[in-house]
Amino acid sequence: MAVSATKESKVTKSKTKLKHSKERYLQWFEIMYRVRKFEEKTLLAYSQQKVRGFCHVYIGQEAIAGALLTAITPEDKVVTAYRQHGVALARGLDSRSCMAELFGKETGCVRGKGGSMHFFSKEHNYFGGNGIVGAQIPIGTGIAFAEKYRDTKNLCVTMFGDGAARQGALHESFNMAMTWNLPVLYICENNLYAMGTSVKRTSNVEDLYKLGLSYEMPSEPVDGMDPEEVHEAISRAVEHIRSGKGPYYLEIKTYRYRGHSVSDPAKYRTKEELEKYKSLDPVELYESKILDNKIASKKELEEIKNQILAEVDDAYEFADASDFPLGSELYEDNYVQKDYPFIMD
Numbered sequence: 001m002a003v004s005a006t007k008e009s010k011v012t013k014s015k016t017k018l019k020h021s022k023e024r025y026l027q028w029f030e031i032m033y034r035v036r037k038f039e040e041k042t043l044l045a046y047s048q049q050k051v052r053g054f055c056h057v058y059i060g061q062e063a064i065a066g067a068l069l070t071a072i073t074p075e076d077k078v079v080t081a082y083r084q085h086g087v088a089l090a091r092g093l094d095s096r097s098c099m100a101e102l103f104g105k106e107t108g109c110v111r112g113k114g115g116s117m118h119f120f121s122k123e124h125n126y127f128g129g130n131g132i133v134g135a136q137i138p139i140g141t142g143i144a145f146a147e148k149y150r151d152t153k154n155l156c157v158t159m160f161g162d163g164a165a166r167q168g169a170l171h172e173s174f175n176m177a178m179t180w181n182l183p184v185l186y187i188c189e190n191n192l193y194a195m196g197t198s199v200k201r202t203s204n205v206e207d208l209y210k211l212g213l214s215y216e217m218p219s220e221p222v223d224g225m226d227p228e229e230v231h232e233a234i235s236r237a238v239e240h241i242r243s244g245k246g247p248y249y250l251e252i253k254t255y256r257y258r259g260h261s262v263s264d265p266a267k268y269r270t271k272e273e274l275e276k277y278k279s280l281d282p283v284e285l286y287e288s289k290i291l292d293n294k295i296a297s298k299k300e301l302e303e304i305k306n307q308i309l310a311e312v313d314d315a316y317e318f319a320d321a322s323d324f325p326l327g328s329e330l331y332e333d334n335y336v337q338k339d340y341p342f343i344m345d
């Protein structure tokens with residue numbers, strides 16, 4: 001099993017034996033760096049009151065987004081919680097439409113109607129971004145049921161945080177998924193804190209992967225600060241699911257460097273703890289790994305960085321220049337079943 005994020009990440013070991021191609025390592029770095037810079041720009045925009053309402057950034061958890069893209073197919077479905085900008089970008093949504101959605105503009109991925117917590121893209125098989133804690137767990141389970149019903153080879157990656165692991169909907173979903181042998185990969189992004197309470201203060205079960213064992217669901221912990229570790233764990237799970245063996249559950253141990261939301265000062269944790277985890281920064285450590293192992297040159301990485309910085313700046317300018325949706329569009333894109341009883345004309 002993979003090591004806990006509380007231990008020294010394997011990324012810190014230089015001159016390691018390389019298991020993947022140069023292209024794959026650079027792909028992971030590019031995704032992580034894009035997510036980091038996008039989120040930093042989001043925080044700037046929030047401070048300028050261009051982004052309003054609730055906003056939960058993904059800084060510190062980028063390795064999970066990076067690895068997710070390379071371990072599943074474009075046809076697989078993904079559903080996650082409200083800390084979701086990074087997963088959306090990794091899934092293929094472009095920086096412009098994501099930033100515009102944060103700004104509440106009509107050029108956003110859901111035309112300015114979703115905001116930070118509710119990205120969506122049918123084209124990318126990305127089903128959000130869900131604001132209600134734990135609500136996406138039965139949604140993802142239902143999507144997996146649909147894939148099985150249609151007899152596809154696709155699966156649904158259903159992601160949630162450690163806080164949502166306390167919801168009853170998780171247990172109901174786990175039970176149904178195992179009973180019906182559904183093609184679903186459950187991923188708990190355990191960043192140690194829910195809204196402001198640590199895992200150890202909410203349950204005597206601190207190793208959340210053990211929740212799956214009571215349903216005889218294959219479950220394991222993963223070092224979430226290393227995209228290579230995450231990629232390999234997800235790949236094992238995906239192989240299990242596609243072979244028809246049913247659900248799989250990964251507790252990916254990670255850490256968020258910012259508060260629960262932008263308005264959270266995060267005073268419930270110590271500066272020493274924060275600095276400890278910053279020493280495991282997935283973006284910085286992976287850049288060092290690439291350079292130490294001569295996977296790519298510093299010049300190559302600088303070219304990737306400069307391209308992403310320009311991309312994020314462009315996304316900001318695009319969002320800022322875009323128009324807000326018209327008030328008349330309030331009733332557009334809403335589902336109504338006209339023959340449903342009690343619907344009045």
